[in-house]
Amino acid sequence: MLLYQDPRAPNPRRVRIFLAEKSVAYDTIEVLIATDQHLSVDYRRKHPLSLLPILELADGRIIRESMAICRYIEEVQPEPNLFGVDAWERSQIEQWNRHAELEVFIPIMQIFRNTSAYWQGRIKQAPEFATIMSEILHSRLDWLDRELATRTYMAGDRFTVADITAICAIDFGKASKIRLQPEKHPNLIAWHARCAERPSMKA
């Protein structure tokens, strides 16, 4: 298996951590967004929207979208389970993975896209939207902190894909000076420390 990825981008990191948790071996090809390698003719042939990552299987078939890749890996390498073991747990992990993505990951990505020097002059930016997203994000972090007062991980008492989504989002937030605050987010900070000590986080 071959992962096309950028070592600095948060979506490829979700997949790298997932693969590390599964102890799945794979090769990588770097596609650096900073130097517009994702816009090359060769890469667009694999992904017409120039998004990262993609997973290429040994027979040449391609899977796009981080969560489609992770779900495929979950099926070919079921242990350790990261998406749930029965219908109810799977629904709860999906719920929390989507909360992590829609309420934390996407707002943080939008703040970065609409304010960073990294994207300035490369895409159209709307800083006013980033300000709105920032307010929403902070209310979401406060809410997540309250949620984590009564459990150790996003979706319950064990590490799952929902934690991978949330930690990749929060770590990427540093690029936009978004940080967990000790006085407001003690439970999120404890959760982050719990996740951060996993070997997969270095992937």
Add this chain to the structure above:
Amino acid sequence: MLLYQDPRAPNPRRVRIFLAEKSVAYDTIEVLIATDQHLSVDYRRKHPLSLLPILELADGRIIRESMAICRYIEEVQPEPNLFGVDAWERSQIEQWNRHAELEVFIPIMQIFRNTSAYWQGRIKQAPEFATIMSEILHSRLDWLDRELATRTYMAGDRFTVADITAICAIDFGKASKIRLQPEKHPNLIAWHARCAERPSMKA
């Protein structure tokens, strides 16, 4: 089962169509966003973020997030299959469902949220961001039209959850005057007509 929903909102419609395809019986409670019923103390007790829909099971357990609800239904009522029958097909349906959501559904929602009179004065709006989203959306619709030149449905040769996401997005686009154009989107228009004739679309 009890679905808390708003008949005009696109996310509840995704779930209603899914349940209709599955011929699953359920009751509904209307939570009208137009009159701020989603912000009531009672509803916030069920969903602290005031989002719709939620599914309440007979024993009182709650599932939030449309796709978590649909996945749960897929497990308790497997036929007709809407998420894929093996690891590869499931990865492709997930890929296209995410493309439909991230590249079409969310841009259309953001255009509506940031420009509509419906939300004016109720949430902060950034029309400049809607203009950026609108450009991206139109390039995505052109791309999807090219994709649909070689197959009948979003993820292949049969109707799946990816089609539900895409049609709910495109139909909701009308509220922001977003319409498929005969000269640019002949394949999307044929796909839309193919989906629209299904009885589930009236759900």
